[in-house]
Amino acid sequence: MANLQSRALQLRIGIVGLGIAGSALLPSIAKHPYVKVTAASGRNKERLEKFASDYQAEYYFSVEDLCRSEQVDAVYIASPTELHAEHVKIAAHYKKHIIVEKPLAVSVEEADMLIQAAERSGIHMIVGHSFSFEPPIRKIREIIEEGKLGRVRMIHNWYFNDWIYRPRTPEELDTSLGGGVTYRQGSHQFDIIRYIGGGMLRSVRAMTGQWDESRATEGAHAAYLEFEDGTVATAIYNGYDHFHTTELTFGIGEGGPSIKPAGYASSRKTIQQLDNSDAERRLKSQKGYGGNQSKNYAKEEYNQPFFGLTVVSCERGDIRQSPNGLFVYGEDEKYEIQLQQETGRDVMIAELYDAVAQNRPPVHDGRWGKANLEVCQAVLESANERKEIYLSHQVAVDPLFRKVSQ
Template identity: 85%
Template sequence: MMNYNSLQLRIGIIGLGNAGSALLPSIAKHENVIVTAASGRNKERLEKFAHDYNADYHLSVEDLCRSEQVDAVYIASPTELHVEHVQIATHFKKHIIVEKPLAVSVEEADLLIHAAERAGIHLIVGHSFSFEPPIRKMREMIEEETLGKVRMINNWYFNDWMYRPRTPEELDTLLGGGVTYRQGSHQFDIIRYIGGGMLRSVRAMTGRWDELRPTEGAHAAFLEFEDGTAATAVYNGYDHFLTTELTFGIGEGGPSIKPKGYAASRKAIQKLKNSDEERTLKSQKGYGGNQSKNYFEEKHHQPFFGLTVVSCERGDIRQSPNGLFVYGEDEKYEIQLPNVTGRDVMIAELYDAVVLGKPPVHDGRWGKANLEVCQAVLESARERKEIYLSHQVAADPSLRRVSK
């Protein structure tokens, strides 16, 4: 068990793909958090990780969660395995960060929330982009009414998501695949966090425009908050127009994107012979793979999850490479923000919850509320009608006791 007197939190990582690897620098930055173990399917990758970090490795999630060298786990396994892996972690009373989306249905989300409550552990959902400094600063400015009351929030993202290497499960909506579950969960998280959390309804359409990639590759959603604030979430992952043209050439993690040629991702995928080749290519992007990123050396601007523009009564706000541009009534000015990543703040939120007892923003109920929006977008598109929401919670944890 954790020695709370030492103030050190020991994390085990479940899944050493892109997400699991990307968290390692943020763990290293926190003076009181260390990584002590990992589990996964690739033994060679696990052995390299164990050597690099002087850590343990396990071939099963159960063995990792049983370890007395682990206080909390980061579940970066595929979405369809989240329910199983969260339940194992709660059984062994390990605190949890689980990648988004929390599950594939609100019923599954409830199951996991209640399991965490019974175990007396913290469950945080890793919607890392609302942890980013520009998004948190937008929320702060809205709370302070720097430009008056917020009236409209827009996030538009055009990219190549559908043609990055994918497993078959990532292209199966029933297993939580497609852009609405996998990427909409980020969009709705950003919009809900900026606007205070309490959405009222959703009207949306989705698009499946490539029969060889049989899941949602695009959506357009109109979201209305309880207070009347309007929002739009537009996503197109079909690798034509890219919003990096509008975001200073800066992408999700904050690096400058080097042009690879028009539709390079789509053309590369079309050259593969079958899904096995694609699965192999995706695996090479995980820890120690020959196409893996070096997240420790990557240089960052502020990260851009597409184009986010917030309109208030007396001005607009959008991101700049180093913070925010504010378009006020009399002048345009820039706010410089600290160069930290959302994952840094996510690790701090887990630590503060476990060690300092500070209620997390991104708890299980917050993750459930984002999942409800994902499902509502799919339902609205299918039924061609407005869907009213019933599981939304406030961005301020202290207000959740009165949230519906």
């Protein structure tokens, strides 16, 4: 790995996978004054060539070739979940710092191997993009730490949307490969809940739902979670494209855009009209970098992002999100805290840079990602066995978290 000090602490990132996640990170890399995207790997030659032209960057058809590059200091692994283990091991072997998309792996045991690989190589590994990076979630935690509302007692995250009927690859609908809403989206919910509550969950009791035989994976779950200190939480997710919680979140969705529905159950109807999984795969591919349905993330309308409806109850007040920040319902008044327009991906890039440049341990490291993964597995196990599952790999939130700008 090249010496960052010799290059005025410039951090060069290579992206593994130019799908939706890889494309969404590019504006945040561009915003950071000391971070630059220099390479990408993937299978689509046309997409890679466009990327190379747009960013004057290298491109490769293999992850190993990308990680060999002297122009890359860190990699963002945005490949499918079932490939995370292979790709993290390659990046660690070549001593590249890592951001790996959630979930970290498909089992706690696999996560342990990846954490050990990163530690042996002396590199930093962050698991993201998780929604506890988002300014409103971090600000809620900050308010709790200040203690003005007393101790946190209840945390709820409820999300109803069309996830199961968005274009999916077959692997994304295979639970054994980390597919379904519990692995893919529960990992966000449990991350939010654990961050707000301090991290140390004690147990899980849950149910899951597979309600469409043509999409044979979890499309819904309901989980009751208890923290070691007695704080309780619920995580409700329903991705079957009927009611959407954007009706309760000011019409604002993930990432902060105002959602403009294409019509009732439009996602479900679109998927039902496709002939086969190949047609669905092609439709999803169009949403990746350079595709004819890709978003321009740099120009997207921005509000504070909502991952469903989050409501937090403390001893002396409640907190929920507003389009510009947070509504706080105190003992004597309701007031709004407005936050600067900083995305969670901006924070994630800053967390990686600070880890590398200042050797500052990241909050969202491998053990944090493993703890979220443990909750995902516990939800599935609890639903299958119809019993409470106790947790053993939880980690606490570091109290030295970054303050949120207002």
